[in-house]
Amino acid sequence: MSYEVKHAALLKWVHETAELTQPDAIHWCDGSQAEYDQLMAQMVEIGMATALKKRPNSFLFRSDPSDVARVEARTFISTTNKADAGPTNNWIAPDLLKATMTDLYWGCMKGRTMYVIPFSMGPLDSPIAAIGVELSDSPYVVCNMRIMTRMGKTVIEKLGDTGRFFPAVHSIGSPCDDTTINQVWPCAEIDHKYISHFPEEGLIWSYGSGYGGNALLGKKCLALRIASATGKREGWMAEHMLILRLTNPAGRQYHIAAAFPSACGKTNLAMITPTIPGWKAECIGDDIAWMKPGPDGRLYAINPEAGFFGVAPGTSYATNPMAMETMKENSIFTNTALTDDGDVWWEGIDGAPPAHVIDWKGRDWTPASKDLAAHANSRFTAPATQCPIIARDWENPLGVPIDIFIFGGRRASVVPLVTESFNWDHGVFMGATAASETTAANIGAVGNLRRDPFAMMPFCGYNMGDYFQHWFDMGDTLGSNAPKVFYVNWFRKNTAGKWLWPGYGENSRVLKWMCERLDGTAGAVETPIGFVPTEADIDLNGLDWPIDRLQEVLKVDAPAWLPEVPDIAKFFSQFGDRLPARLTAQLDALAARLKAS
Numbered sequence: 014m015s016y017e018v019k020h021a022a023l024l025k026w027v028h029e030t031a032e033l034t035q036p037d038a039i040h041w042c043d044g045s046q047a048e049y050d051q052l053m054a055q056m057v058e059i060g061m062a063t064a065l066k067k068r069p070n071s072f073l074f075r076s077d078p079s080d081v082a083r084v085e086a087r088t089f090i091s092t093t094n095k096a097d098a099g100p101t102n103n104w105i106a107p108d109l110l111k112a113t114m115t116d117l118y119w120g121c122m123k124g125r126t127m128y129v130i131p132f133s134m135g136p137l138d139s140p141i142a143a144i145g146v147e148l149s150d151s152p153y154v155v156c157n158m159r160i161m162t163r164m165g166k167t168v169i170e171k172l173g174d175t176g177r178f179f180p181a182v183h184s185i186g187s188p189c190d191d192t193t194i195n196q197v198w199p200c201a202e203i204d205h206k207y208i209s210h211f212p213e214e215g216l217i218w219s220y221g222s223g224y225g226g227n228a229l230l231g232k233k234c235l236a237l238r239i240a241s242a243t244g245k246r247e248g249w250m251a252e253h254m255l256i257l258r259l260t261n262p263a264g265r266q267y268h269i270a271a272a273f274p275s276a277c278g279k280t281n282l283a284m285i286t287p288t289i290p291g292w293k294a295e296c297i298g299d300d301i302a303w304m305k306p307g308p309d310g311r312l313y314a315i316n317p318e319a320g321f322f323g324v325a326p327g328t329s330y331a332t333n334p335m336a337m338e339t340m341k342e343n344s345i346f347t348n349t350a351l352t353d354d355g356d357v358w359w360e361g362i363d364g365a366p367p368a369h370v371i372d373w374k375g376r377d378w379t380p381a382s383k384d385l386a387a388h389a390n391s392r393f394t395a396p397a398t399q400c401p402i403i404a405r406d407w408e409n410p411l412g413v414p415i416d417i418f419i420f421g422g423r424r425a426s427v428v429p430l431v432t433e434s435f436n437w438d439h440g441v442f443m444g445a446t447a448a449s450e451t452t453a454a455n456i457g458a459v460g461n462l463r464r465d466p467f468a469m470m471p472f473c474g475y476n477m478g479d480y481f482q483h484w485f486d487m488g489d490t491l492g493s494n495a496p497k498v499f500y501v502n503w504f505r506k507n508t509a510g511k512w513l514w515p516g517y518g519e520n521s522r523v524l525k526w527m528c529e530r531l532d533g534t535a536g537a538v539e540t541p542i543g544f545v546p547t548e549a550d551i552d553l554n555g556l557d558w559p560i561d562r563l564q565e566v567l568k569v570d571a572p573a574w575l576p577e578v579p580d581i582a583k584f585f586s587q588f589g590d591r592l593p594a595r596l597t598a599q600l601d602a603l604a605a606r607l608k609a610s
């Protein structure tokens with residue numbers, strides 16, 4: 014141990030976990046560059062990582078082909094009463110789940126090192142931040158956690174003798190023995206994977222996967238599932254939201270927090286390069302926002318993370334130049350392809366496909382190959398500080414005051430480009446009824462439409478009906494300081510399957526309209542679903558895009574909306590008496606407006 018630990022409860026828990034999992038050694042991470050370099054060198058040595066010649070201090074990993082995304086079907090919210098986990102979460106009683114997992118954990122780290130990873134979600138001195146400690150037998154997890162969180166010795170110092178921390182146990186679920194010694198990405202079979210949360214205790218137990226949100230436990234497990242349940246109890250919010258600052262030509266700042274499901278463009282919007290002259294965007298976070306009411310009654314947000322774990326495919330200088338700059342060095346790539354000259358490659362990156370690469374499964378690939386070279390959920394892990402447009406004060410411990418909330422998803426039809434809610438309750442209704450086509454970020458079918466309220470369906474650590482009520486309660490607390498709420502859909506298509514909106518940097522035109530609505534300077538028409546701009550209300554200067562598509566993307570088609578009503582009613586019905594009456598009232602009002610139109 015390169016530092017002294019005086020926290021008795023922490024020491025006891027580390028000791029007990031080691032007794033159970035039987036690692037060969039325990040390594041307390043200090044978070045130093047030397048430690049990171051040494052772990053990477055070890056992983057290169059055993060063939061788990063490839064150093065990239067073209068990117069300083071950057072490495073490529075290939076996971077087991079079965080272990081490539083979050084596994085919602087194996088994710089559990091374990092509360093004493095099933096009703097407290099709610100109908101949208103998998104539930105197993107805590108006693109039973111702990112017994113099953115204790116059997117799995119027994120001896121599971123044999124032949125491996127158990128790393129103690131102390132981390133802070135949020136700047137160490139922030140009143141909104143929280144500390145976690147992850148115990149993991151994966152050096153890949155250690156290196157990712159060093160980028161994604163503030164990790165190491167300083168966190169132990171901050172904890173002192175008795176500080177509060179969230180304990181999180183992680184094992185890849187594959188002891189090192191004769192059969193596994195040559196596996197570069199050992200993991201457990203799908204039926205043995207468990208991503209378990211005990212929100213009443215603030216405890217996380219993960220077993221069997223080494224990938225992304227299954228293994229980097231600060232992210233979805235702590236910062237969303239456990240934190241959302243904690244926030245409900247304590248009167249704050251943990252949301253699946255990017256945080257972005259826009260500054261208009263007059264220097265007025267607007268802070269926007271936006272929730273979209275995984276792999277729906279949060280990272281792109283968080284790092285937007287506005288195409289409208291004079292407007293500046295700065296990134297504060299790309300995935301998670303922790304928000305508390307401040308002394309002035311406004312809602313203040315911090316990004317609890319320190320890095321980006323972004324989807325690689327589709328990222329390019331054309332779609333997200335800032336992300337491309339961010340991952341130039343000191344980055345980790347997982348399941349992308351490898352070029353012959355030692356760089357990463359993926360579908361949708363700039364330029365023509367190379368004549369030959371090694372694909373994410375380690376096989377030769379040419380443009381004639383029928384498979385994708387990079388997995389659709391391949392990822393980059395890169396430090397937030399390397400983002401050219403990271404806000405200078407992104408680590409302000411007090412956070413930034415949120416002016417605008419945006420909800421949305423991927424919808425090929427029905428939902429217009431942008432809608433402004435009538436009021437807070439209507440905004441909560443918009444968030445609660447958000448729907449999106451599924452993506453490769455979860456193991457499962459892609460492209461199916463599902464309701465994903467507040468983009469929190471896979472991440473809400475308690476009954477979603479109670480979560481909806483929490484949104485109403487927060488609105489009541491914030492009163493006139495509550496952010497204005499909008500709903501967007503960048504993904505609408507025409508019947509010929511063509512995009513109706515160019516997206517990416519052009520989305521700044523929509524953001525500008527929102528800011529002007531806040532200031533009362535832009536127009537809109539009232540429709541049954543909310544306030545919607547006409548082409549005349551949005552700044553379209555310099556946009557080269559067919560006018561008929563613009564008209565179509567803004568269109569509110571009442572007959573097409575009508576079937577949404579029974580679909581929402583059916584979705585709501587699963588929450589039974591936990592569904593807030595204010596949501597039912599909103600649905601009734603929508604139905605009445607649609608019928609009257």
Ligand code: SAT
Nearest residue numbers: 083225226233275454
């Ligand atoms: O794998 S993660 O959960 O970290 C990424 C995502 O699904 O958004």
Ligand code: MN
Nearest residue numbers: 253274275300
């Ligand atoms: Mn996410």
